[in-house]
Amino acid sequence: MADTNAAAPEDQRFDMAIMLTDGNPTVYGPNPTSGFGTVDRNSGYTRFRELGNANASANLLKSQGTRIMAVGVGDGVDGEGAAFNLRTISGRDAYDGTNIREADYFQTQDYAQAGEALRGLVLDRCAPSVSVIKQLVPYDGTTEDAYTPQTPWEFSAETTAGTVDPESAQTSPQTGATNFDLEFDPGPVDVAIEETQQSGYESLPEETTCVDKATGEDVPVEVTPDPDNPERFTIEGIGLQSFLSCTVYNRAPDFDSASVRVDKQWQVTTTTGPDGETTTTTYPQGQQPPGLTSSLELGGPGGAPSATQPWGVARDGYSVEDDGSVAVTEQAAADPTNCEITGSSLNGTDITPGAPTSVPLASGANEWTITNEVECHSRLRLTKEVASGDVSPEWWQLQGSGPEDALPGPSGRVTTDWAEVTPGAVYQLAEQADATEPDGPAPHDVLHYVQQDHRSTPLQFPQSTGSWGCTQTSGTGGGAFSADLEGAIAVPLGEDVECTAVNQTATVTVDKQVQGGDAQPEDFTFRITPQDPVPPGGHSHDIPGGGSQHVRPEQPYELTELNGPNGYRLHDLTCTTGGEGSTRQVDPQNLQLPPGATSTCTAVNRLLSTLTVEKLDAEDERPLAGGEFELYRDTDGDGEDGMTDGAPDPDDEQVGTCTTSGEGTCEVGELDFGDYYWYERTAPDGYDLPADRTSALISIDEGNAGQPHTTTFTDSRTPVPPDPTDPTTPPSTTTPPSPTTPPSPTDPTDPPVPTGPTTSSGPTDPTAPPQPSPPGGGGPGSPGNGGPGDGGPGDGGPGSGDGPHGTDNGADGLSDTGADIGVPLALGVAFLVAGAALTVLARRRRQGDD
Secondary structure, X not given: OHHHHHHOOHHHOOOEEEEEEOOOOOOOEEOOOXXXXXXXXXXXXXXXXXXHHHHHHHHHHHHOOOEEEEEEOOHHHHOOOHHHHHHHHOOOOEOOOOOOOXXXXXXXXXXXXXXXXXXXXXXXXXXXXXXXXXXXXXXXXXHHHOEOOOOOOEEEEEEOOOEEEXXXXXXXXXXXXXXXXXXXXXXXXXXXEEEOOOOOOEEOHHHOEEEEOOOOOOEEEOEEEEOOEEEEEEEEXXXXXXXXXXXXXXXXXXXXXXXXXXXXXXXXXXXXXXXXXXXXXEEEOOOOOOOEEEEEEEOOOOOOOOEEOOOOOOEEEEEOOOOOEEEXXXXXXXXXXXXXXXXXXXXXXXXXXXXXXXXXXXXXEEEEEEEEEEEEOEEEEEEXXXXXXXXXXXXXXXXXXXXXXXXXXXXXXXXXXXXXXXXOOEEEEEEEEOOOOOOOOOOHHHHHOEEOOOOOOOOOOOOOOOOOEEEEOOOOOOOOOOOHHHOEEEOOOOOEEEEXXXXXXXXXXXXEEEEOOOXXXXXXXXXXXXXXXXXXXXXXXXXXXXXXXXXXXXXXEEEEEEEOOOOEEXXXXXXXXXXXXXXXXXXXXXXXXXXXXXXXXEEEEEEOEEEEEEEEEOOOOOEOOOOEEEEEEOOOOOOOOOEEOXXXXXXXXXXXXXXXXXXXXXXXXXXXXXXXXXXXXXXXOOEEOOOOOEOOOEEEOOXXXXXXXXXXXXXXXXXXOOOOXXXXXXXXXXXXXOOOOOOOOOOOOOOXXXXXXXXXXOOOOOOOXXXXXXXXXXXXXXXXXXXXXXXXXXXXXXXXXXXXXXXXXXXXXXXXXXXXXXXXXHXXXXXXXXXXXHHHHHHHHHHHHO
């Protein structure tokens, strides 16, 4: 019993051992012969040693949790010293008829009473409870042939009220039984029992029986099978005194028949640690990495040739006696370039893929597992390309960074060496420009290049610097990866992947156009300046006219003209980008180009011109100072100078003013192409403004820009009447008649017209020959003439000759002077009187003003 206890779990050991004894130890042997006479050889004797051995055995059981009850029979009831012997193996407390729970031994002549007491003790320890006994029925037998299984079967129990201890238990291999103790309040409860079915066995729920042993007799108890679960049944109405024992039957399989099922798994070993550590991962068939493939063939049953069989699916119909063994053949392949099958085994026994292996059959279900051992290496290489511009790829350092517990990624320039990486681990890819290798600091131009970048925001891989193009270069893979545009890559198991970073720049070209003069495009310099935020190391660059400059894509720049030959002005600066059919304007002050783009900026410079106005006395062509002039540009494009309400055309633009110096000239410079005209705003002191106060249009264009041009205006003196208080003042032969009463032999009512401007030379057409003067003037004669001019010498009205505008010069180049002899003397005297009167009136007015 001690050995049985030692092999069983604590909750499966014996609760009590009852020993029936006469109280004496085991007889050692017959009585020895005595020298005093013959001894009865049919009797025997004992020794204290045997009593000590019994005591030691009893103590061993007690230490295992088994209670010992000694029951005296024969001399053990009333023999001398019997009680002491019973106590030696059990304990000190004798049964007194009421203390069955505490008693250690019995001494009674009433065995019926002892039996009833022991029965009560058993019921007290066992009720309420349910014992389950497991029996197996042979494949072709009945319950009469049932036997106890040699391996445990598992049962579980649950109740509608109270508790079950334990909730699940396994049967004993010796008895096939297990027990569930119940604890609940008074009142019947229901208990459900369920077994865990084993492969190949068949439940026989109709054979399940239960009896109640509480009365000392087996009283049948009704069992209710579960219609949906043949392994489950329910016992109803269990009371506090119920001691149930149930027998559950299962039909055993045909142990001559057999089935075969082969499972498959892969053990893949990869290098995963920075110090060469390896990791082996086991994958069930169907969950292995792509490219690892295999197939299965089984021979039989009944001598049938080998045929394909799915992994993990049983093939039935084998006979242990007839077939004996099965031919198992596996075909396996590792497609990834850097993967190799290093070993194959069936349930731990090495096999050769592609060759049949004979495996012995056992009755029932034969389940085997084939394991393929595979070693794989994954590699990554980085490459640098410059798609636009002429900077070498060597100026960028490339780096792939994996997780902390992964292999280090590749590192290098232009094209790195192949680096073994952890398959499936995500490596973030980056580049760094302006490094100090290989030949010192990188040229500044590398700052004008950026990596192609299509990453989404927020960044999925913040250590990346842009988008990469990754391609599987080995095996059956290829094409793009989903993460490379985000700046990362996870290399598949056993494959080679190459990732390329492409950098691009943008280009600005200055198309210089020079209008006027002899300056060349390269004589002008432009400056392109990065705007905030300026990348580290960024600065402005000077571009000669017609030259180009790389700029950093997506960086805003401002393009300005820095310098050029004197006398030129930037007339227009426009920038465009894009190809044919997709050209768009770009702001030169915010020049921002995408990677690979080119912008052409057209800069037009024009030579500026200076226009001069000359002021002369209409009579002696003496230079006049103090004449105030305004220069207007014909901006309305009507091609005419004009006066509106005594002022220049309001649609025209005033571009400058000047006042003649002592030399009689003044000028307005820095004039762009266009049509201009002078307007005399104020005449010099003592002179009258001409009736025509505007000059003819002066055209400046590319052909004559920068050439000198002078426009001449002539003004006449304001007439001064003679002072009547000064009779000695002779009449001036050059003083013109009063403008209010000019004598005219042809038209006494026509007043004299002051002289106007003329253009002596100008940029209208410098190559044209001088035009001949018209035959005569068109207005009144100059002061001193007696009447309207006839176009001959001495006329002082407007004209188109080479002299002042609207006049013809005399034979010596000056205006003619003198008076006509036909003027009556009386008329002259009248003029003198009138002049004196006007002088007196003027003086009085001035005195009044003073």
